Amino acid sequence: MPASRKHRRPPPSRTADPARTAALEVLRLVRTEEAYTNLVLPSVVARLELDTRDAAFATELAAGTIRRQGTYDAILAACIDRPLRRVEFGILDILRLGCHQLLGMRVPAHAAISSTVDLAHAKAGRGAGGFVNAVLRAVTRRDLDTWIAEVAPQPSGSRDERMEHLTVKHSHPRWVVDLLDAAAPDDDLDALLAADNVPPKVTLVARPGRAEVAELPGTPTLYSPYGVVLDGGDPARVPAVAEGRAGVQDEGSQLVALALASAPVEGADKVWVDLCAGPGGKAALLAAIAAERGAGVLAVEQHLHRAGLVRRALGGTGRLPGVLGLVSADGTRPPLAAASADRVLVDAPCTGLGALRRRPEARWRRSPDDLLALVPLQRRLLASALELVRPGGVVLYATCSPVRAETVDVVSSVLGSGEAVALEDVRPLLPGVTDADGPLEGTAQLWPHRHGTDAMFLALLRRGEGITAGG
Numbered sequence: 001m002p003a004s005r006k007h008r009r010p011p012p013s014r015t016a017d018p019a020r021t022a023a024l025e026v027l028r029l030v031r032t033e034e035a036y037t038n039l040v041l042p043s044v045v046a047r048l049e050l051d052t053r054d055a056a057f058a059t060e061l062a063a064g065t066i067r068r069q070g071t072y073d074a075i076l077a078a079c080i081d082r083p084l085r086r087v088e089f090g091i092l093d094i095l096r097l098g099c100h101q102l103l104g105m106r107v108p109a110h111a112a113i114s115s116t117v118d119l120a121h122a123k124a125g126r127g128a129g130g131f132v133n134a135v136l137r138a139v140t141r142r143d144l145d146t147w148i149a150e151v152a153p154q155p156s157g158s159r160d161e162r163m164e165h166l167t168v169k170h171s172h173p174r175w176v177v178d179l180l181d182a183a184a185p186d187d188d189l190d191a192l193l194a195a196d197n198v199p200p201k202v203t204l205v206a207r208p209g210r211a212e213v214a215e216l217p218g219t220p221t222l223y224s225p226y227g228v229v230l231d232g233g234d235p236a237r238v239p240a241v242a243e244g245r246a247g248v249q250d251e252g253s254q255l256v257a258l259a260l261a262s263a264p265v266e267g268a269d270k271v272w273v274d275l276c277a278g279p280g281g282k283a284a285l286l287a288a289i290a291a292e293r294g295a296g297v298l299a300v301e302q303h304l305h306r307a308g309l310v311r312r313a314l315g316g317t318g319r320l321p322g323v324l325g326l327v328s329a330d331g332t333r334p335p336l337a338a339a340s341a342d343r344v345l346v347d348a349p350c351t352g353l354g355a356l357r358r359r360p361e362a363r364w365r366r367s368p369d370d371l372l373a374l375v376p377l378q379r380r381l382l383a384s385a386l387e388l389v390r391p392g393g394v395v396l397y398a399t400c401s402p403v404r405a406e407t408v409d410v411v412s413s414v415l416g417s418g419e420a421v422a423l424e425d426v427r428p429l430l431p432g433v434t435d436a437d438g439p440l441e442g443t444a445q446l447w448p449h450r451h452g453t454d455a456m457f458l459a460l461l462r463r464g465e466g467i468t469a470g471g
C-alpha cells in the first residue's frame, strides 16, 4: 500500500490501549465533573486494572496534557480549519492527548498517532479517527519550540505581546499570567511559569518527637530540618507515613508551621490555634512541636469533611500529646474567647495560584471572580485571628498564593486599621532561606523556581495592647 494512502486512511477498528483509555477518561471527568486530576487518576487506574507501567504512562499523559492544554490548543488551532470551539469536546480531548505524546513525551510519532487514532475510533467512530489522524500528522510537522515560535512569536516590545507569548508558551490563562507578573520579582516571570509545569517530587515531613528524618527514605530538604524529598515510590508505603508519625507535606508548608512555632513570644505559651486547619498538615506538624514544648494546638475548620481529614491527621480519636482539640466552626466567628491564644495560624483559603505545579487543572478552573469572595474572607479571618490572640502573642498569616490582593493587600488592611498590630520581620524565622523578600517589608514570599517550594506567602503580626482589629 502506498504511504500516502496508508496515511490518509487509518486501519479499521483496533481497540484502544488501556493507558490511553484511562487518560482520556481522566480528562473527561476533570472537564465534566470538576474532578481533581490527582484524586481521580488512582480510581480510574484501579478500575481499568492498569499495571504499574501503564499506570505511570496514563498519569504522565493525563496530568501533562491537562497542564499543557493552553499550548496544545494554540497549536491545534493552527492545524484545524475551523475554530476549536466547534470541535466536539471528546475529540478535542483526544487531540490534546495526541499533542502531549508528540510534543511533550518521547512517544515515537507513528506509535502516538496510530494509538490515538485507535482511541478516536473506539470512542467516537471511524470518521473521528480520520480527522484525528489528519490533525496529528499536521502537528508532527514541527517540534514544540518551533510550534511555539510560530503560534506565539517572540514579542517585539510591548508588554501585551510579551504576556501573550508567555501565556501560550507556558500554558497559563492570561489573567493568571498578569497576576503572577504583578507578584513575581522583576525578570522572574518566565522561570516561574516554567516551574509551574514541572510536577514536584513528593516531600515528606518527620513530625518531631514522633519520627526521625533519618528513618525516612529520600534526600533531606534544603531548609526544613524535618523534610525529605522522596526519589520515587509510594509515600503511603513508608512505615512512618502509614503510622501517622510522618506525612506528605510541601517544604514551604513545613516552613510556615516552623515560622509560627519559632516566633519569639514572652510569657504564657500554651495555646496555639490553627484557624483554617483542613486537611491538617500544618496542624499535625505544629502539634508535634507544641507537644515538645508543653503547649497544644486547637484546630478550627469550617467544612465538616475537611474537619474529618484534620481529625485523621491529628491521630484520630485517641488524642495525641500536643492536640488540644478540633472544632468545626467558622474561623471568622470561632467559639473561642478573645485574647485566649498565644499563637494563631491563618493559612487562609486562597486561589492556590502558588501551587499550580501540583494541581494540573487548577489554573483552568479558577477565575478572577474567585478573588471577589476570597479576599473579604481572608481579611475577616485575619481580623478574627488578631482578636483571638492575646496581647504580645503572634499571628502568622499565610497563603499558597503570591497574588497581591491575597497577600500584601490583606495584611495592609489590618495594619491600616489604626489598631495595635505590628508587622514583624518573618524572614529570620526561615533560616537559610534567601531571595524570599515579600511585597511588604518584613514579609516573605517563597517561589517554586527559586526555592523549590510552593509559592507560600508569610506575614508575622504581633498584637499590641488594646486591639480591636475589626478588619
Ligand SMILES: C[S@@+](CC[C@H](N)C(=O)[O-])C[C@H]1O[C@@H](n2cnc3c(N)ncnc32)[C@H](O)[C@@H]1O
Binding pocket: 253, 275, 276, 277, 278, 279, 280, 281, 282, 283, 300, 301, 302, 303, 306, 329, 330, 331, 332, 347, 348, 349, 350
Ligand atoms: C489553605 S487551606 C488550609 C490548609 C491547612 N492549613 C493544611 O496545612 O493542611 C484553607 C482551609 O480553610 C478552610 N476554610 C475556609 N473558610 C473557612 C472559615 N470561614 N473558617 C475556617 N476554615 C475555613 C477550608 O475548608 C480549607 O480547609
